Amino acid sequence: MALRAQFGDGFRPFGAMRRRRNELEYPSGPSETTTKDEARKAIQDAEGLLLAAQQLLPTLSIF
Numbered sequence: 001m002a003l004r005a006q007f008g009d010g011f012r013p014f015g016a017m018r019r020r021r022n023e024l025e026y027p028s029g030p031s032e033t034t035t036k037d038e039a040r041k042a043i044q045d046a047e048g049l050l051l052a053a054q055q056l057l058p059t060l061s062i063f
Contacts, residue, residue, distance in 0.1 A: 010052025013045035 003011045020042075024034060 007056055008052070010055070011049060014049060017042060017045055017049075
């Protein structure tokens with residue numbers, strides 16, 4: 001949320017992706033898995049995050 005508040009909606013998927021990764025790393029049960037469609041969506045979201053970061057980098061200063 002802070003990332004999006006500071007740098008814009010290009011980072012919107014970050015929080016959900018972080019929470020989902022946590023769910024999969026620490027499953028509540030053996031049935032906690034993912035699907036190919038979810039993986040495809042995560043790849044698309046990651047590509048969008050990379051694009052947002054590439055656009056943001058030139059505007060940032062060292063401090």
